[in-house]
Amino acid sequence: MIDKRSPIPIYHQLEESIKQLIESGQLNPGDALPSEREYSDKFGISRMTVRQAIINLVNDRYLYRVKGKGTFVMEQKFEQNLHGLTSFTEDMKARGMEPSSKLINFEIIPANAKLASLLQIPEYGPVYEIQRIRLAEDIPMAFERTYISANLVQGLTSEIVKNSLYSYIEETLSMKIAGGRQVIEAAIANAEEVKLLEIPEHIPVLIMERSSRLEDNRIFEVVKSTYRADRYKFMIDLTRP
Amino acid sequence: MIDKRSPIPIYHQLEESIKQLIESGQLNPGDALPSEREYSDKFGISRMTVRQAIINLVNDRYLYRVKGKGTFVMEQKFEQNLHGLTSFTEDMKARGMEPSSKLINFEIIPANAKLASLLQIPEYGPVYEIQRIRLAEDIPMAFERTYISANLVQGLTSEIVKNSLYSYIEETLSMKIAGGRQVIEAAIANAEEVKLLEIPEHIPVLIMERSSRLEDNRIFEVVKSTYRADRYKFMIDLTRP
DNA sequence: TATATTAATTGGTATAGACATCTATATTGA
DNA sequence: TCAATATAGATGTCTATACCAATTAATATA
Numbered sequence: 001m002i003d004k005r006s007p008i009p010i011y012h013q014l015e016e017s018i019k020q021l022i023e024s025g026q027l028n029p030g031d032a033l034p035s036e037r038e039y040s041d042k043f044g045i046s047r048m049t050v051r052q053a054i055i056n057l058v059n060d061r062y063l064y065r066v067k068g069k070g071t072f073v074m075e076q077k078f079e080q081n082l083h084g085l086t087s088f089t090e091d092m093k094a095r096g097m098e099p100s101s102k103l104i105n106f107e108i109i110p111a112n113a114k115l116a117s118l119l120q121i122p123e124y125g126p127v128y129e130i131q132r133i134r135l136a137e138d139i140p141m142a143f144e145r146t147y148i149s150a151n152l153v154q155g156l157t158s159e160i161v162k163n164s165l166y167s168y169i170e171e172t173l174s175m176k177i178a179g180g181r182q183v184i185e186a187a188i189a190n191a192e193e194v195k196l197l198e199i200p201e202h203i204p205v206l207i208m209e210r211s212s213r214l215e216d217n218r219i220f221e222v223v224k225s226t227y228r229a230d231r232y233k234f235m236i237d238l239t240r241p
Numbered sequence: 242m243i244d245k246r247s248p249i250p251i252y253h254q255l256e257e258s259i260k261q262l263i264e265s266g267q268l269n270p271g272d273a274l275p276s277e278r279e280y281s282d283k284f285g286i287s288r289m290t291v292r293q294a295i296i297n298l299v300n301d302r303y304l305y306r307v308k309g310k311g312t313f314v315m316e317q318k319f320e321q322n323l324h325g326l327t328s329f330t331e332d333m334k335a336r337g338m339e340p341s342s343k344l345i346n347f348e349i350i351p352a353n354a355k356l357a358s359l360l361q362i363p364e365y366g367p368v369y370e371i372q373r374i375r376l377a378e379d380i381p382m383a384f385e386r387t388y389i390s391a392n393l394v395q396g397l398t399s400e401i402v403k404n405s406l407y408s409y410i411e412e413t414l415s416m417k418i419a420g421g422r423q424v425i426e427a428a429i430a431n432a433e434e435v436k437l438l439e440i441p442e443h444i445p446v447l448i449m450e451r452s453s454r455l456e457d458n459r460i461f462e463v464v465k466s467t468y469r470a471d472r473y474k475f476m477i478d479l480t481r482p
Numbered sequence: 483t484a485t486a487t488t489a490a491t492t493g494g495t496a497t498a499g500a501c502a503t504c505t506a507t508a509t510t511g512a
Numbered sequence: 513t514c515a516a517t518a519t520a521g522a523t524g525t526c527t528a529t530a531c532c533a534a535t536t537a538a539t540a541t542a
């Protein structure tokens with residue numbers, strides 16, 4: 001598996017080998033990798049060389065590491081593309097914080113008039129409603145409600161949502177996600193948000209509404225998120241054409 | 242510059258130190274950094290530790306390395322972006338509304354510490370302060386404070402500001418505007434904003450802070466705007482690459 | 483002079499080991 | 513039984529050293 005006499009650097013051989021295990025499904029998201037010392041012993045190479053392979057895979061978002069616990073396989077990596085700078089998970093990671101989610105609700109509901117209009121479906125049509133609390137370092141940062149047309153995105157389960165919705169849509173359903181539109185506004189937290197976000201009453205929040213579309217311009221998702229404004233800011237990079 | 246007794250890792254201290262040199266303009270795009278061995282000798286730290294700092298900066302696209310030649314400051318830190326740098330005027334016109342402005346203040350003031358840091362100029366350096374109310378269809382929408390380094394953008398008058406600041410910079414002064422960075426947050430309107438925007442007390446507002454830079458990465462403008470959140474939303478288009 | 487060689491300098495790869503910090507588990511003591 | 517304490521094992525930081533590979537400049541040679 002590792003050829004020390006090869007002109008290809010050892011760390012690169014190991015890197016490709018691990019990447020291959022992930023892409024072939026022998027290592028699944030969340031799985032723990034052997035420890036650095038195990039790799040070191042197994043292949044008779046230095047631990048620093050193992051680390052170099054792993055560091056590269058962490059930078060490429062194939063893996064993530066938790067001090068004292070181990071190294072694990074990342075959820076699908078291209079999720080970051082769509083959200084860009086305003087993706088909660090990526091944003092938090094970029095700030096050196098550990099993001100997590102708490103699923104509050106997952107069910108199919110009939111679309112009301114507004115939702116039907118946003119999703120471009122008939123009124124009372126079936127829609128997945130997914131409600132989540134987004135946390136950073138276990139502190140509630142945002143309350144997120146996602147609505148997905150059930151006729152368009154079929155076979156959705158809470159497990160899929162927990163892993164990666166976008167990879168399910170793109171890989172399993174073979175539909176191509178093209179982009180989206182986001183609107184940001186400010187408001188005062190309502191009672192439900194105060195409770196779920198564990199914040200004082202009457203403090204300002206940021207509301208983000210996003211609708212995401214497929215390549216054929218059908219809307220497959222509408223997300224409404226409420227961010228606590230005392231802890232969260234939206235950052236946007238602008239480059240002139 | 243490097244404190245070995247600090248609990249902050251040495252590589253991280255060096256990393257921040259180099260990043261600071263770049264962002265403050267003491268290191269310019271294309272400039273060569275001292276070699277790894279020079280850093281190692283200068284600070285009395287291991288070359289591997291220097292490399293860890295540099296590797297991180299290469300991953301963050303601050304630097305790039307060429308084997309046998311050296312390490313250099315990257316030309317453009319960020320890749321192409323999704324949205325352009327638009328002014329209030331352009332934004333309102335795009336929404337089919339008639340924009341106008343009311344100039345409240347136009348003077349040269351000495352930069353305080355925060356402003357000096359944001360504009361990358363010495364403290365007490367001369368800065369244009371331009372305060373404006375932005376209106377759409379004669380309704381106040383935002384209170385905007387613009388700060389411009391007077392040594393960088395010379396000969397500014399209130400007449401120029403009334404017309405188009407950006408075209409003055411690009412056409413008359415022949416300086417190229419490259420982009421900027423925006424931060425959006427929510428707050429409760431303060432007394433001044435309540436008065437100027439003619440809004441009720443305690444309503445939420447959107448705060449936008451933008452810093453704009455020239456092609457040579459000098460910051461020429463810092464803008465802080467307060468938008469009434471009941472009338473104004475930020476819209477962002479995301480398109481997948 | 484023009485070309486080839488060599489030396490010096492740069493980043494790239496790899497090793498071995500030390501100690502720190504964090505996590506989970508097992509053990510001990512009240 | 514419950515809580516504090518020890519420990520084993522994981523990643524994180526750092527050192528010191530060695531040699532490889534690419535580039536550049538100085539030097540020797542035809």
